[in-house]
Amino acid sequence: MDDRAVVxxxxxxxxxxxxxxxxxxxFGLPAVTEQEPYDSDGSPFPTTHxxxxxxxxxxxxxxxxxxxxxxxxxxxxxxxxxxxxxSRATSEQRRIxxxxxxxxxxxxxxxxxxxxxxxxxxxxxxxxxxxxxxxALARPGYELGERMLExxxxxxxxxxxxTDTQCDAAAFRDLRAHKGD
Numbered sequence: 001m002d003d004r005a006v007v008x009x010x011x012x013x014x015x016x017x018x019x020x021x022x023x024x025x026x027f028g029l030p031a032v033t034e035q036e037p038y039d040s041d042g043s044p045f046p047t048t049h050x051x052x053x054x055x056x057x058x059x060x061x062x063x064x065x066x067x068x069x070x071x072x073x074x075x076x077x078x079x080x081x082x083x084x085x086x087s088r089a090t091s092e093q094r095r096i097x098x099x100x101x102x103x104x105x106x107x108x109x110x111x112x113x114x115x116x117x118x119x120x121x122x123x124x125x126x127x128x129x130x131x132x133x134x135x136a137l138a139r140p141g142y143e144l145g146e147r148m149l150e151x152x153x154x155x156x157x158x159x160x161x162x163t164d165t166q167c168d169a170a171a172f173r174d175l176r177a178h179k180g181d
Contacts, residue, residue, distance in 0.1 A: 006030050010052045017045035019100065022138045025053050027161035032134045037101040037112060044112030046119020048097055049134035055162040059152045060130050072148055073126045083124075085143035089135060090116040090123040117145075 003021045007030050008014050017039040023032035031053040039045050051057050076082045097113045116123035118131030126132065129148055136145025149155060 003030050007033060007052050010054055015050075015052075022049065023134075025056070025161065026156050029053070029161060031056060032137050034100075034138065037097045046112060046115050047128075047131055047134075048093060048100070048117075049131065049138040051130045051134045051137075053156075053162075055157050056133075056152075056155050057130065059155050060133055063148075063152050064129050068129050068148070068151065069126055072129065072132075072144070072151075075147075076126065076144055077124070082144045082147070085145075086123060089139070089142045089144070092139065093117050093135065 004015065004018055007018065007021070010030065015033065015035075017036040019034040019036045021030040021032070022034045023030075025031040031051065033050045033052055035045050035048055035050050037045060037048070051060065076086050093116055094114055097115070101113055112119075115121060117135050118128040120127055132142075132145040133149050133152070136142040136149055140146075
């Protein structure tokens with residue numbers, strides 16, 4: 001199974017700055033990727049962890065459309081434990097971006113390495129629940145993101161993989177054959 005090809009089908013376009021798959025859906029297909037800090041042209045790519053599973057993307061979008069960004073921004077501002085969780089995750093995010101950039105640009109690769117989750121310059125102002133949930137899935141222990149994920153209604157399909165044109169049905173069949181199912 002070629003993860004990059006599956007992610008391309010999930011996104012409907014070639015992924016920018018694709019690094020690797022770090023989380024798979026319950027059916028074994030890519031769900032969250034780790035992106036390089038810079039794409040192949042050298043342009044900054046601000047999102048380190050990216051949700052690719054079409055079902056999860058839609059479920060998070062519904063949460064955002066229902067006022068989730070504002071609700072979770074308010075919760076992070078009001079709850080000391082969530083503020084600390086966000087602060088720790090932001091520091092860890094910056095460290096990870098510097099480590100990922102070290103191979104190509106060194107750890108002094110520019111201002112984009114100082115961005116928070118989802119490319120935020122002001123981490124206390126949440127702007128994208130997708131990025132926070134992706135980070136929580138990729139880096140367990142991020143309480144704010146894990147609580148956001150608990151707020152997502154049906155993050156994964158119940159009975160079978162969402163093998164529409166965005167997911168690779170052939171890759172899913174190959175995976176099942178590989179597992180002996």
